[in-house]
Amino acid sequence: MNKSRIGIVGAGIGGLAAALALLRRGFDVQVYEQASELGEIGAGVQITPNGSKVLMELGLTDEIMAIGTRTQGKDNYLWNTGQKSTFMQLGDRANEQYGSPYLTFHRADLHAMLLKAVLALKPDAVLLDKRCDGIAQTAAGVQIRFSDGSSAEEPVLVGADGIHSRVRQALFGPDSPEFTGCIAWRGLIPAAPIEGAVNLRGGSMWLGPTAHIVTYPVRQGALLNFIAMVDRDDWLSESWTEAGTVEECLGDLAGWHPTVQLMVRNIAIPYKWALRVREPLDAWSVGRITLLGDACHSTLPFLSQGANMAIEDSLVLARCLCQDDEPELALRRYEAARRPRTARITRTSAEQLRRVHNPELADPASAQRYIEREWASQRVDDRYGWVYGYDAGTVAITQGLELPPAVAPASRPA
Ligand SMILES: Cc1cc2nc3c(=O)[nH]c(=O)nc-3n(C[C@H](O)[C@H](O)[C@H](O)COP(=O)(O)OP(=O)(O)OC[C@H]3O[C@@H](n4cnc5c(N)ncnc54)[C@H](O)[C@@H]3O)c2cc1C
Structure with a gap:
């Protein structure tokens, strides 16, 4: 694509990863964030090999190895007796199996690392106190309106504004999560x-x-x-x-x-x-606007993939925008490459609820049999291997993909 500017609403993990992926490919980027100060909630986040592979491709190998904690493995414990069994081995095994590490972070550290990398490439990439209130497609691109009364115009817009995304609501109306x-x-x-x-x-x-x-x-x-x-x-x-x-x-x-x-x-x-x-969306893009991260595929936390998917999105989006001169086509390619995987992860994650809360776990004898069956190493590999083995840097973005139809102009936001 003729490397024009890309606007991003939201400077969370997804918005910053996208900004970094785009800046590294020569795009100019402007991120609009509602908060008056950047930061993250006090919580951890697991970055599985599919996510760390992207961070490595974004030039952050030394940083993630310094800041992240290399988890040795995971064990299961029974709720009342504390009986322990192996869940999965990680450490060197994750690297051998997937070519990238399984790491855990304090969210603030991961966020600060991404922000530093973005600002090193463009010191004024993030504008604070910019709460997006509305958007409109224009002949030249997209107009973004902010709650302080100001507005901006960008040739292409990415809504990375999280689970309650204003951009998603403007494109597709309110949602009704169950x-x-x-x-x-x-x-x-x-x-x-x-x-x-x-x-x-x-x-x-x-x-x-x-x-x-x-x-x-x-x-x-x-x-x-x-x-x-x-x-x-x-x-x-x-x-x-x-x-x-x-x-x-x-x-x-x-x-x-x-x-x-x-x-x-x-x-x-x-x-x-x-x-x-939330049920997976039928579309993410309208014209020159698309969505990324929780804005388009919020997920239950049972596979620890919300941030990982947002990070994967960022690289695939940058690859698509690099490849096509026509932004609308690039956004449709991005969506075609990403929607099936993210829908599968969000559905699988929802199904996981009944596995981890199961009546067989009430009694120690049936619980042990249940854990031995459901957490047998082959079953664990089958459940997690396809999630962790994905490579956003090489996944097909052109061949063999059926592009979603362009969303009709009639349903475009006014
Ligand atoms: C406690 C907890 C633990 C988790 N653990 C994991 C884990 O182990 N692994 C994993 O992969 N995922 C995990 N997740 C999920 C993961 O954190 C999210 O999927 C991820 O943060 C999504 O990133 P995002 O950038 O799409 O959205 P967000 O992180 O929500 O960022 C959205 C950004 O947009 C800004 N914004 C919102 N509205 C507007 C607006 N109108 N205008 C301008 N800016 C706006 C927000 O202020 C924010 O900065 C966890 C989530 C929680 C809460």
């Missing part, structure tokens, strides 16, 4: 009070009949990231920043193993959010 009947608790735990009781070099998954817990170390084991997903139908807010209390979280995990109670008691502020599921 509540799963499950909420998530998250928190960071300092290492000192749990050292010895909890593995601070690898991940764990605690499995129970109506809840499960995922933990993994970040910052080389100085902190443990904790997420508990609990069947509960009285909390409907889909926000990542609403605080609950330790007592309430303990109440949701009553009867769980003492190690679990110890972890929860050491979370300074546990946050809770309702898990809602």
